[in-house]
Amino acid sequence: MxxxxxxxxxxxxxxxxxxxxxxxxxxxxxxxxxxxxxxxxxxxxxxxxxxxxxxxxxxxxxxxxxxxxxxxxxxxxxxxxxxxxxxxxxxxxxxxxxxxxxxxxxxxxxxxxxxxxxxxxxxxxxxxxxxxxxxxxxxxxxxxxxxxxxxKFPSKSSNYMIGEDFKKLLDDNIARDITLVANEKEYQAHKAILMARSPFFYAMLTHDMKEKQENKITVPDIDLKIFEKMIEYIYSDRVTNLDSCAEQMLEVADQYQLLGLVEMCEESLSKSITVENVIRVLYVDLTKLTTTYAKRMNLLSNKIFGEVFRPTNRKSMKVVKIFSEKPIHKREEVIHYYPRHPQIGWLMRNLRLYGLFRDEHLDWKEEIERQRVLKGKKPRVKKSLREK
Incomplete structure (x- = not known):
């Protein structure tokens, strides 16, 4: 009360x-x-x-x-x-x-x-x-x-935490009823805990899918250490040394809809945002990562261009490559921020001036123009970017 x-x-x-x-x-x-x-x-x-x-x-x-x-x-x-x-x-x-x-x-x-x-x-x-x-x-x-x-009148806290009890189930190998496979290595787990913690696993184990029938889930394309940390979070609600792997955990947390882990990764990443990692994480599915996304967009707008495009700063071109190598469909969410962050288009224009990824740049410009037309704006007069 x-x-x-x-x-x-x-x-x-x-x-x-x-x-x-x-x-x-x-x-x-x-x-x-x-x-x-x-x-x-x-x-x-x-x-x-x-x-x-x-x-x-x-x-x-x-x-x-x-x-x-x-x-x-x-x-x-x-x-x-x-x-x-x-x-x-x-x-x-x-x-x-x-x-x-x-x-x-x-x-x-x-x-x-x-x-x-x-x-x-x-x-x-x-x-x-x-x-x-x-x-x-x-x-x-x-x-x-x-x-x-x-x-506030706080209730008396208990010395016994539910996360500790769940962790004992994992450590003691008790009553496990499903197998998780990552990189050909098998881990035994509990359906009820996976379903309660992750909507992804809940949907998989409540619908008539192969995984439900075989009691076996294959987790593809994941590093073993990252997988083990994900299981640690599912059972104990914490991750050991999260700061050292927050970017990788962010993608896993988003894929398996572990919203609590998403928040933990946000907090960890917000303490260590740099020009070198801002673009690399920018293209994770960030629909739920509003805080981190805003901070990264601000850094992208305010800092990265001066560091990337100094004539003497060739080392930073690796960051530009990371930006351009991402598939065009992953850029849709960045296009959403384009009106408030015109520097993104400026970045792509500079890629063209450097002679890098010209075809990708054309695709990028065409996508932006398509978005403008969909919003009822007049199309811009096109210039031939393929001419020298």
Missing amino acids: DKYRTRTVSRKLSYEWEIADFTALADTPNFGVCGTEIRSPKISVNTSFKNEWHLELTMTEKCFIVFVVSDVEDKEMIIRTQFSVSILNERKEKKINKVYNQLFTGRVTRSPEISLIQKLDIMYSRSQFLPNNVLTICLDLAVYDECTEII
Whole structure:
């Protein structure tokens, strides 16, 4: 059960505003006329909502007055505050301290006018209030910020984990009822666990297929170490040394629909994305790998071209070859990102300039043009790319 608690937190800020050559300002003929207030720099308080505050100073016939002004994004917001406005004397002591409780409503709100000090008082006590002809106004502001906490009551955890129990079934060779074959090596496993963990195996073992009848599944084209790590994940929900084989595990996880393993590979790969591996993994079936895919596309867009196409950087051409050697049908998902990442087309154009994979480049351009026409766009004027 979750319990919610709302509490009010006071966010405080102390701010000093120095106004130099104050007597010259006070003697200005138009000072005190509406619209001629002087404003302090803006400040903000650390709250859950964006806010800015400043002071405005003006004068009447008898006294200097100040306003506190709030500026928030939400015009419907009501902000509860408490603040005091004071003048600092030559010893930095607060004098004429006034405390106010004020609600600020609306996007930009001005407090009622605050009588700061009488003109005669400040002129007769210049040494006290205007040291070096500088008036210092101090604002002590407290903003009341409401925050809601969720208090969770965790259940008592057990020292016995289901993954550990399943792993014992695998290690102890108990009640196995199906054979997995990888690279001509046989492994004994449990149908129920395979079906529960993988939709791929579930479909295979619930339909009238050869594998169901023979209780034998052949796993083609897979490295033995990768296969063993896949079985380790299916039984224990973890993979030993995943970072060292995340790219290979990613393809296997996607093929056998092991979504938890997909997420683990995403996290591992996101820590080690490089120019060298970004294109190699780009063409895995990434329909479920949105996080990793976005990061790889960003790296492809922002970094790879400068490194691949420096005139002196011939080593990186191996990365370009990896990109171009992939079958054209695997590029469909990249074409989906083409409008937001035009650098992909730029990459292929550079391949043409280098004289590499010209036919593949033509196929690539034709596929992009076909996608444009399907979306109702006018076809571009074609240039003969086969001409020297």
